[in-house]
Amino acid sequence: MPSVFIKTYGCQMNVRDSEQVQRQLAERGYTLAAREADADVILLNTCSVRDMAEQKALGRAAHLSALKKRNPNLVLGVMGCMAQRIGDEVLERLPDVDLVVGTQKFHQVAGYVDQLRRSKDGTDPGEALRILDTEAEAGSQNTIREHVLAPRQVSAFVSIMQGCNMHCTYCIVPSTRGRERGRPIAEITAEVRRLAEQGVKEVTLLGQIVNLYGRHEFPKDERGRSPFVQLLEAVAGVDGIERVRFTSPHPIGFRDDLVDAFTELPELCEHVHLPLQSGSNRILKAMRRAYTVERFHELADKLRAARPEMAITTDIIVGYPGETETEFEETRAAVRRAGFDNAFVFRYSPRSGTPAAQMEDQLSEDEKMARNQELLREIDEINRPRAEGLVGRETEILVEGESKTNPARFQGRTRTNKLVLIDANERFRGELLPVRVTETTGFTHYAEPALVGVA
Ligand code: 5AD
Ligand code: SF4
Numbered sequence: 001m002p003s004v005f006i007k008t009y010g011c012q013m014n015v016r017d018s019e020q021v022q023r024q025l026a027e028r029g030y031t032l033a034a035r036e037a038d039a040d041v042i043l044l045n046t047c048s049v050r051d052m053a054e055q056k057a058l059g060r061a062a063h064l065s066a067l068k069k070r071n072p073n074l075v076l077g078v079m080g081c082m083a084q085r086i087g088d089e090v091l092e093r094l095p096d097v098d099l100v101v102g103t104q105k106f107h108q109v110a111g112y113v114d115q116l117r118r119s120k121d122g123t124d125p126g127e128a129l130r131i132l133d134t135e136a137e138a139g140s141q142n143t144i145r146e147h148v149l150a151p152r153q154v155s156a157f158v159s160i161m162q163g164c165n166m167h168c169t170y171c172i173v174p175s176t177r178g179r180e181r182g183r184p185i186a187e188i189t190a191e192v193r194r195l196a197e198q199g200v201k202e203v204t205l206l207g208q209i210v211n212l213y214g215r216h217e218f219p220k221d222e223r224g225r226s227p228f229v230q231l232l233e234a235v236a237g238v239d240g241i242e243r244v245r246f247t248s249p250h251p252i253g254f255r256d257d258l259v260d261a262f263t264e265l266p267e268l269c270e271h272v273h274l275p276l277q278s279g280s281n282r283i284l285k286a287m288r289r290a291y292t293v294e295r296f297h298e299l300a301d302k303l304r305a306a307r308p309e310m311a312i313t314t315d316i317i318v319g320y321p322g323e324t325e326t327e328f329e330e331t332r333a334a335v336r337r338a339g340f341d342n343a344f345v346f347r348y349s350p351r352s353g354t355p356a357a358q359m360e361d362q363l364s365e366d367e368k369m370a371r372n373q374e375l376l377r378e379i380d381e382i383n384r385p386r387a388e389g390l391v392g393r394e395t396e397i398l399v400e401g402e403s404k405t406n407p408a409r410f411q412g413r414t415r416t417n418k419l420v421l422i423d424a425n426e427r428f429r430g431e432l433l434p435v436r437v438t439e440t441t442g443f444t445h446y447a448e449p450a451l452v453g454v455a
Helices: 012-027 051-064 081-093 106-121 173-177 185-197 227-236 256-264 281-286 293-306 325-338 365-390
Strands: 003-008 041-046 075-080 099-101 131-133 155-159 202-206 243-247 271-273 311-318 342-347 394-402 409-414 419-423 432-440 444-449
Touching (some): 012 041, 012 202, 041 051, 041 081, 041 106, 075 081, 075 106, 081 099, 081 173, 099 106, 106 131, 155 185, 185 202, 281 325, 293 325, 311 325, 419 432
Parallel strands (some): 041 075, 075 099, 271 311
Antiparallel strands (some): 394 409, 409 419
16 A cells, blocks of 8 residues: 655644645555655645745755655655745756645645556556646635544644735735635534544634634624634534634734633633734834734733633744844833743744835844844743642643653643643543642643542
């Protein structure tokens, strides 16, 4: 049986898209290869959000070309955001790449792979030797719906929408993922129901800006609640679903109905990943992020009022064109004021074709690096007392399975999305388990089962 190796870069959306491709290949008889060197088909699912992500994928694809010398029938494909953005260039620069598939065509990948294999092994010599498909396709948001679940997998991603209509000046995503378009609530709920029947207890709803889900397609309900809140309610109501998460929302359009959902839906976990990007109002405006830092704090405060345990994490870009030392200090102050549980800090990366890339006052890599380090230190400092405060306390985790770093341990997450490790024990796999935290390194916590008699 032919085998496939899929390497995924970038966000959770990409992880989910890769899973869909894997499932469609599995239905055609492909198995998963453990290593690239053993695979008959290698697919890279790429990200364009920063230049580094693209360079990594391009480097990998070039490196993998060498495998073709041993196996001329190998199919090498590039999918996703970078394929969408610079597909032609990828084909031109990398003669060994056979397949380039954009973000609206994941559902075609398995068919294309079969076609390429037939062409290579001579069964079908008339077929095209290289395929590029980066067209837009109406309804493509509805094609990401099947899952490949590992045995006793309890947590799954569900893609609820595609695309983004915002115009953040630094961001390439609107051009790689297209216009905003949502899937019908009934289809998403049916998918979640199927997952629950297979034992899934936690779902994370995915979209570029989830709180704007369905605003063009579906009406508010009789209580004036947005389509997204209606969707949350429907998903939380599915039998067997104990935890619901979503990522990522935008501070714009994060209205009271969504804040209220946290008091009304017990399944909704106490964690929101809410990208701030900058703590300077001037920079926010330059980025075309239509909120102020004061409004952001107001929203964070409301969320904490709705659920005192609420964990808030964020994304920050340092070194946006023209960012002064004072403006960076404003970001640092905002991070402290918001008391983020964690933050992803990104050095601004110019993306060609976006307005910010044309600006003249670009910062040097050294300046960006220094600000990045400083902010990470700040976040560590903010988080430490909170992490230490967890030691000795009881909390509930959903045990996902082997830890990524140490198979002798199982990992799970608290409702607030903190990573917790326990000694591996099959009885706990897939369970909601009360634990007592014994130790912390800051962002990773160690714990033992808290129930008397089960340890
Ligand atoms: N440079 C650096 N970071 C970026 N992000 C998006 N575009 C860029 C860019 N050009 C960050 C934002 C976003 C996260 C997914 O990536 O913080 O929230
Ligand atoms: Fe990267 Fe954005 Fe595409 Fe996700 S949607 S893969 S973060 S460019």
